[in-house]
Amino acid sequence: MxxxxxxxxxxxxxxxxxxxxxxxxxxxxxxxxxxxxxxxxxxxxxxxxxxxxxxxxxxxxxxxxxxxxxxxxxxxxxxxxxxxxxxxxxxxxxxxxxxxxxxxxxxxxxxxxxxxxxxxxxxxxxxxxxxxxxxxxxxxxxxxxxxxxxxxxxxxxxxxxxxxxxxxxxxxxxxxxxxxxxxxxxxxxxxxxxxxxxxxxxxxxxxxxxxxxxxxxxxxxxxxxxxxxxxxxxxxxxxxxxxxxxxPDLRWLRRHPRRHWLVPYVRVAVTATTYEETRTTVDSALAGTLTDAAVTLVGPWGKLTGERRSSLDDPLLELRLLRNLYAHEPRVEFAESVPASAAPSPFLLTVPAGWALGADTLAGLIRHADRDLLGLVCVALAEGADGVVSARLERTAAFARAALFTGGTDDLVDEMFGSEWVSGSEHGFAPAPEAEPLTGEPAKWRALAGERLTEVKELRAQVERLTAEVGRLASPAPAADEERRGALSSLIRHMRRAG
Missing domain, CATH: 3.90.550.10 (Spore Coat Polysaccharide Biosynthesis Protein SpsA; Chain A)
Structure with a gap:
């Protein structure tokens, strides 16, 4: 076929x-x-x-x-x-x-x-x-x-x-x-x-x-x-x-900034570890600019029975705390395993607990995938003794089509839709200890701050290039070069004030 x-x-x-x-x-x-x-x-x-x-x-x-x-x-x-x-x-x-x-x-x-x-x-x-x-x-x-x-x-x-x-x-x-x-x-x-x-x-x-x-x-x-x-x-x-x-693909129908929608645009799958690590990841996924996101929290929830136990010395304490925390959050569901598909949601992001998403991380990853209709975006978070720690953004349609064929799923997705590796830091991922607190300013301001930092980096790089150009023109030169050097110096002073 x-x-x-x-x-x-x-x-x-x-x-x-x-x-x-x-x-x-x-x-x-x-x-x-x-x-x-x-x-x-x-x-x-x-x-x-x-x-x-x-x-x-x-x-x-x-x-x-x-x-x-x-x-x-x-x-x-x-x-x-x-x-x-x-x-x-x-x-x-x-x-x-x-x-x-x-x-x-x-x-x-x-x-x-x-x-x-x-x-x-x-x-x-x-x-x-x-x-x-x-x-x-x-x-x-x-x-x-x-x-x-x-x-x-x-x-x-x-x-x-x-x-x-x-x-x-x-x-x-x-x-x-x-x-x-x-x-x-x-x-x-x-x-x-x-x-x-x-x-x-x-x-x-x-x-x-x-x-x-x-x-x-x-x-x-x-x-x-x-x-x-x-x-x-x-x-x-x-x-x-x-x-x-x-x-969820009809984005113009989802302009309300805080509505809850039946079908999420992206489902985030997180496998539970410790209470603190997992909470950092789940909370950051729910606090981004892409508000129609939902989380599947993966763990052996069936083990949480109602028998008498020590509340503080329970061997399943981490799971119980997480279940307590999100029991009434409509955007979090509990599952025993990572979902094979996010359908009918168009995207599934799997991310390890202990990594925080930036305010615009989900929206930015989807924008990146949509530029070339990529079926898979792999995000390199860190490299350790066991290899690369990564997150994965999967396009539901791409993986569903790949499942119709025999062979390596990722290879089939790459052939029919394309795939890429990207840097986690460039897309706003950070380990839990380095994550910005979610309290205070709304998500959109955190995203705006991230955009401004990127602009500042670009402006500084441009200042360095222009400074080098001024240095080149500093040697004795015709009047035209003197005039250009003066204009560049004025521009650099302006950009430094703006940055």
């Missing part, structure tokens, strides 16, 4: 439609509510597909229609828990038996080779999410147009090849397909959502390692405008009220 770097699926060479022999089964899942007339157009189009009919099943998830839907050529399953599009999609995919789940809206009309165009990609790799070319029409038979958002996104990203970690934003439920195994690994559909369930699912599929592939040959027509086209501002007002909790 081909290993794809970031979202650049251009290395794949799908067979031409009509020139290959399919083997995978596909389940077309259609969420439906009081739309019998639309289904009379949509389902017959599926019977005309060039993809072998024995490999196709059609599942209509009836979300409480009155009277219940009866659809020739499809298996109808009734939504029994919850309501809305999320509940219907989840009910349909749980009832499906195919290797691939193909989402389809009830008001779609497909070209006869639509399914075949989709399925070509799923025979090449098992981590593809294929997006059909949907055009909006007023009446069947019209050519139609893409939504403006889709058109601009495809044009600006080389059809998502350069979309990086944001490719999932084009994922919709109108006509997309995904391997059933990948869908279920990502957690299925959030049955509680009636709107934006496709965007939220796309985000989690991205964290599961998916590559998003828009196929212009997978032609389809949506009869009538979408809800976004008709009521865009109202749709955004509605969806953005909850998407900020679920998709």
């Amino acid at each position: 081909t290993r794809i770097r970031h979202n650049d699926y251009g290395t794949l060479r799908p067979p031409a439609v009509g020139s290959w022999s399919p083997a995978l089964r596909v389940s077309v899942v259609i969420p439906a509510y009081d739309c019998a007339e639309a289904l009379e157009r949509t389902v017959p189009a599926l019977a005309r597909q060039t993809y072998p009919s024995e490999l196709v099943e059609v599942v209509v998830a009836d979300d409480g229609s009155r009277p219940p839907l009866k659809v020739a050529g499809a298996r109808v399953v009734r939504v029994s828990e919850g309501w809305g599009r999320g509940a219907a999609r989840q009910t349909g995919q749980l009832a499906a038996t195919g290797d691939v789940i193909h989402w389809l809206d009830s008001d779609m009309i497909l070209a006869d080779d639509h399914l075949e165009a989709h399925m070509r990609w799923h025979h090449l790799i098992d981590y593809a999410v294929v997006i059909g070319d949907t055009r909006f029409v007023d009446e069947p038979g019209e050519e139609g147009v893409q939504s403006e958002y889709t058109r601009k996104t495809l044009e600006s990203s080389r059809r998502l090849k350069d979309a990086g970690s944001s490719a999932y934003l084009l994922h919709t439920g109108a006509s997309t397909s995904v391997r059933a195994e990948l869908l279920r690994a990502a957690g299925g559909v959030d049955a509680s959502l009636n709107m934006a369930e496709d965007t939220e699912l796309g985000y989690r599929l991205a964290q599961a390692g998916a590559v998003f592939i828009p196929d212009e040959q997978a032609r389809a027509w949506h009869v009538g405008p979408s809800t976004v086209m008709l009521r865009e501002k109202e749709v955004h007002r509605h969806n953005w009220s909850f998407l900020g909790d679920l998709i």
Whole structure:
């Protein structure tokens, strides 16, 4: 199976439609509510597909229609828990038996080779999410147009090849397909959502390692405008009220400086040692400028039972103190082992206890990773007799994709996303005895102080270079050099005062 770097699926060479022999089964899942007339157009189009009919099943998830839907050529399953599009999609995919789940809206009309165009990609790799070319029409038979958002996104990203970690934003439920195994690994559909369930699912599929592939040959027509086209501002007002909790990647929805969010942007894993060392690391991780961080505190917490014991001579005292300290902190969870993945959070930082993070350490590391979409940033903290002490920032999507292949995980991540080593001191890490106290000024002022110190270092280096230049010009020289020397001396005096 081909290993794809970031979202650049251009290395794949799908067979031409009509020139290959399919083997995978596909389940077309259609969420439906009081739309019998639309289904009379949509389902017959599926019977005309060039993809072998024995490999196709059609599942209509009836979300409480009155009277219940009866659809020739499809298996109808009734939504029994919850309501809305999320509940219907989840009910349909749980009832499906195919290797691939193909989402389809009830008001779609497909070209006869639509399914075949989709399925070509799923025979090449098992981590593809294929997006059909949907055009909006007023009446069947019209050519139609893409939504403006889709058109601009495809044009600006080389059809998502350069979309990086944001490719999932084009994922919709109108006509997309995904391997059933990948869908279920990502957690299925959030049955509680009636709107934006496709965007939220796309985000989690991205964290599961998916590559998003828009196929212009997978032609389809949506009869009538979408809800976004008709009521865009109202749709955004509605969806953005909850998407900020679920998709930490949407940074503009998390502008509040002190809110607690359901899904952290970065999860920090710390293995407990002594009370003091561990507290230094955990507290510093929670006190940074990146406020939507959470900590997983790792230790043998199951040993903390309630039997009578000496409070001060307890052999498990360090663990008990840490459990006491963070028992009611909502951003700290307790685990027996380091999490294999931070999903659905996009980043996992593992850091040894006894090392303090600076105010801007988490934000700075993520900025560094995002510049080149790195999958792994290793941070050298110190070197001792046992080797290099380090922290690791892992991109969830990169490690999820690497897990689909055999071989060394870090090597696979480096191949498909890239990795780097950086200095801990340059990113604000410090051993506990040297760490700045967290009390007093807010995190943003500590970060600002760090930035100013960096600027001072740069200015001092510049002063040294200019001083050397003045020295060179100090020898007898023409009037032009004399004038330049005077200007440089004045600039140096000014920079020294500023520094």
